[in-house]
Amino acid sequence: MSQYVIKGVNGPVVTVVGGQGLAMMDMVHVGNEGLIGEVVGVNGGVTTVQVYEDTAGLAPGQPVTATGAPMSVKLGPGLLSNIFDGIARPLNVIEEKAGPFITRGINISALDEEKLWDTTVTVKVGDTIRPGTEYAFCQETSLIKHRCLAPAGVDGKVTRALPSGSYNVNEVLVEVTDLYGRVHKLCLAQDCRIRTPRPMAERLPISRPLITGQRIIDTLFPIGKGGAAAIPGPFGAGKTMTQHQLAKWSDADIIVYLGCGERGNEMTQALEEFSELLDPKSHQPLMNRTILIANTSNMPVAAREASVYTGMTIAEYYRDMGYHVALMADSTSRWAEALREISGRLEEMPAEEGFPAYLASRLAEFYERAGYVKTLEGKEGSVTVIGAVSPQGGDFSEPVTQNTKRYVRTFWGLDRALAYARHFPSINWLTSYSEYAADLKPWYDANVGPDFVPCRNKIANLLQEESSLMEIVKLIGADILPEDQKLVIETARLIRVGFLQQNAYHDIDTYVPLEKQLKMMQVILRLYDGARALIARSIPLSQLKATGIFETLTKIKYEVANDQMEKFAEYDRLVDEALDSVDKANR
Numbered sequence: 190m191s192q193y194v195i196k197g198v199n200g201p202v203v204t205v206v207g208g209q210g211l212a213m214m215d216m217v218h219v220g221n222e223g224l225i226g227e228v229v230g231v232n233g234g235v236t237t238v239q240v241y242e243d244t245a246g247l248a249p250g251q252p253v254t255a256t257g258a259p260m261s262v263k264l265g266p267g268l269l270s271n272i273f274d275g276i277a278r279p280l281n282v283i284e285e286k287a288g289p290f291i292t293r294g295i296n297i298s299a300l301d302e303e304k305l306w307d308t309t310v311t312v313k314v315g316d317t318i319r320p321g322t323e324y325a326f327c328q329e330t331s332l333i334k335h336r337c338l339a340p341a342g343v344d345g346k347v348t349r350a351l352p353s354g355s356y357n358v359n360e361v362l363v364e365v366t367d368l369y370g371r372v373h374k375l376c377l378a379q380d381c382r383i384r385t386p387r388p389m390a391e392r393l394p395i396s397r398p399l400i401t402g403q404r405i406i407d408t409l410f411p412i413g414k415g416g417a418a419a420i421p422g423p424f425g426a427g428k429t430m431t432q433h434q435l436a437k438w439s440d441a442d443i444i445v446y447l448g449c450g451e452r453g454n455e456m457t458q459a460l461e462e463f464s465e466l467l468d469p470k471s472h473q474p475l476m477n478r479t480i481l482i483a484n485t486s487n488m489p490v491a492a493r494e495a496s497v498y499t500g501m502t503i504a505e506y507y508r509d510m511g512y513h514v515a516l517m518a519d520s521t522s523r524w525a526e527a528l529r530e531i532s533g534r535l536e537e538m539p540a541e542e543g544f545p546a547y548l549a550s551r552l553a554e555f556y557e558r559a560g561y562v563k564t565l566e567g568k569e570g571s572v573t574v575i576g577a578v579s580p581q582g583g584d585f586s587e588p589v590t591q592n593t594k595r596y597v598r599t600f601w602g603l604d605r606a607l608a609y610a611r612h613f614p615s616i617n618w619l620t621s622y623s624e625y626a627a628d629l630k631p632w633y634d635a636n637v638g639p640d641f642v643p644c645r646n647k648i649a650n651l652l653q654e655e656s657s658l659m660e661i662v663k664l665i666g667a668d669i670l671p672e673d674q675k676l677v678i679e680t681a682r683l684i685r686v687g688f689l690q691q692n693a694y695h696d697i698d699t700y701v702p703l704e705k706q707l708k709m710m711q712v713i714l715r716l717y718d719g720a721r722a723l724i725a726r727s728i729p730l731s732q733l734k735a736t737g738i739f740e741t742l743t744k745i746k747y748e749v750a751n752d753q754m755e756k757f758a759e760y761d762r763l764v765d766e767a768l769d770s771v772d773k774a775n776r
Contacts, residue, residue, distance in 0.1 A: 193253035195220065196235065198244055201491035202534040205236040205253045214384060216261070218254040220247045222293050225276060227260045227495070230535065239531060241276050241492040242293050258380075262499055264506045265358045265378030266327055266335040267300045269443070270476040272460065275484035275496030277503075300378055305355040308377065310362055316347045320388070321509070321565025324350075324363045324375055330477035332468065333443065335377075336510045338566060339365070341388045343373045383498040387505040391563040395625060397632045399515065399573050402438040402700035403431075405616050405689045408645050408710070410623040412599045414441075414513055415561025415571035419521075419593045422603025423583030427615045429455050431601070432517045432577060434614070434693055437466055437475065438700045441515035441573065443507045444479045447500040450493050450523025453485040469700060486523070493527040501558050504572045511568035515575065516559075521552070522579040525589045541588045549592045556596040585620075598624035612690050618652050637703045644710040648684055651717070655681030672724045679730065679739060680717045687743035688713065698746050708757040709745055712764060716742060719768040728775050738767035 193207040203219055203226065211217065215228045219240050224247070230237030238253065262277040272280050277299040287295055306327040318324060322339045324347075329335035345367035356362060358378035365373040381387065395413035412418045422428045429451065436444045436459075446463075448456045459481065466475040480503060484496040497518055504514040518524075525548060532545035540546040559574040576597070580587045583605055594600060600622050607615035626645075633641045654677050658670070667678065688709055692698040701709075720733055733739075741763060749756045 195247060195249050195251045198247045199534050201240050201244055203238045203240055205238055206234055209234055211236045211255055214259045216256045216258060220251045224293060239491050241495060242489050259382050261380045261382045263299050263378050264381050265300050266306050266329045268480050269330050269333055272481040272483055273299060275492035277499050300358050302357055302359055305357055308356050309353045310350055312347050312363060313350055314347050318347055318365050319344050331473050332471055332477045337377055338509060340379055381502050383502045386558050387509060389562040390565050393561045393563055395561050395628055398629050400440045401435050403434060403614060404691055404701055404706050405614055407703060408706050409618060409649055410599060410601060410621050411625055411629055413625040413629055414573055415559060416625055417556045417559045417574045417597040418599035419576050419578055419597045420601045421578035421580055421585055421590045423605045426603035426605050426608045427613055428577040429519055431614050432519050435575060436517050439515050442512040443514045445500050445504045445516045447482045447518045449484055449496050449518060450486050451519055456483045456485055490527045490530050493524060494531060497524050497555055508570035508572050509564045511570050513571045515573045518576040520577040520579045522589050544588050548588060552592050553596050619656055637707055641707050644714060647714055648710055651677060651681050672730050675730050676720050676724060683713060683739050683742055697750050702751055704754060705751055712757060712760050713742060716764045723771055732771045736767040738764060
């Protein structure tokens with residue numbers, strides 16, 4: 190019989206008595222059904238355990254079994270194209286064994302432990318292995334090669350190595366003996382602690398963008414690979430839709446999509462969409478490079494708290510192989526609410542709006558695990574974190590949004606008014622910002638062209654100028670404005686409707702490469718500069734508007750395919766003809 194027994198149950202929080210052998214962060218199995226839990230408090234002979242499953246039916250006196258190891262997940266080939274719950278249990282396997290509802294106490298490995306993988310062992314007896322050394326690899330999906338790397342602490346000579354062949358994830362492929370005579374056994378899979386960041390050799394500066402194909406993001410508010418961004422917005426503003434677009438189209442090698450406390454129908458929609466989509470680069474199924482973690486709002490609240498660490502650990506695991514990973518967390522507000530609920534059960538002193546006093550430090554721990562790094566192997570990899578925030582009532586001054594802003598350098602503030610006006614993405618260009626723009630300028634100059642950043646700055650200035658003028662328009666109307674200010678308002682409208690607004694369901698407009706974004710900006714600014722020259726000669730703007738050129742440019746996004754850049758010469762000609770016709774009429 191276990192020496193540890195349950196003393197009391199308070200929702201997901203269970204107190205345990207019976208000894209002092211349990212340590213902080215140890216994983217335990219609670220009750221007769223062996224529910225998965227984690228030690229979160231030790232006070233003398235009383236231990237507090239956070240349980241990641243429904244605790245209905247637990248009673249004082251039931252046993253608690255220690256595992257002697259911290260909370261961890263088994264990582265290896267087979268993660269991609271799968272969907273897991275918050276503690277990395279595969280939901281499809283649970284459905285096969287227990288039906289559509291998750292049965293309590295069902296302890297299933299994240300990996301299929303019986304499946305055989307065609308494995309190439311890359312070391313031989315006598316080779317030296319250090320942390321980060323590749324010792325085997327297999328083709329996990331048609332898009333991703335799974336590389337097995339020696340974990341931190343493994344340093345020595347190979348004393349046994351199997352030949353290349355078909356092996357399951359638990360087969361010992363390589364044995365390494367270190368200087369102290371200890372033998373380390375290496376398999377295709379390895380256990381990783383979820384709350385401890387995986388080691389790296391060096392953190393590198395962020396110098397290249399994560400290309401998303403969304404014009405307002407790539408042009409005005411870019412995020413660097415290895416960076417962190419927040420998408421705050423009220424209900425219905427399009428946070429989940431924006432993250433779906435980023436997951437589908439961003440140029441990350443691997444996507445980890447984390448549905449944390451979101452509605453089940455949204456996760457179902459994501460599953461159905463992702464399974465049908467083709468990767469735009471390889472034309473293979475998008476799920477071949479995607480991992481979904483679903484901890485919906487009806488799942489245990491404690492598992493929601495753990496799910497962000499599970500997702501981050503998986504992202505770091507693939508980063509260490511030299512991949513660029515994008516982690517979409519939707520939403521960190523639901524995660525913070527789980528922290529608040531558990532903190533209340535633990536009877537901790539609440540801080541602002543009932544959130545625990547350590548909310549800021551937990552957010553920092555999460556976002557600081559993003560980064561562009563040199564791995565232990567010497568390769569470059571990155572984890573880019575894009576976290577949605579759901580402030581109640583759209584109030585950006587609430588604690589989760591304000592604390593998140595301290596740890597991210599890109600802020601895509603969604604606007605309810607834009608969303609209700611069917612302007613998507615509903616990112617407000619006045620409240621959003623990106624601190625990566627200056628860091629990424631050398632990359633844009635070298636890979637897109639030296640005109641990209643100057644055009645971006647002109648576009649942003651026009652939008653800012655329009656905002657100031659609209660305050661005057663609200664008071665006295667637009668008719669008495671001078672012609673040059675009318676031009677600013679008209680050009681800004683063209684930018685908003687023809688450039689910033691993007692249709693996720695349109696074949697051409699859903700994804701736009703940087704080259705096309707630059708061409709669109711150049712033709713808009715060509716019209717603006719030409720119109721300014723006419724206005725300087727006292728020619729009214731109404732004559733240029735009468736040519737219909739502004740409406741023509743609004744339709745570029747639907748009429749020029751991504752592989753038809755030569756068509757922009759035709760639009761340059763149309764702009765010049767409109768300007769010339771007005772010019773000749775006034776001579």
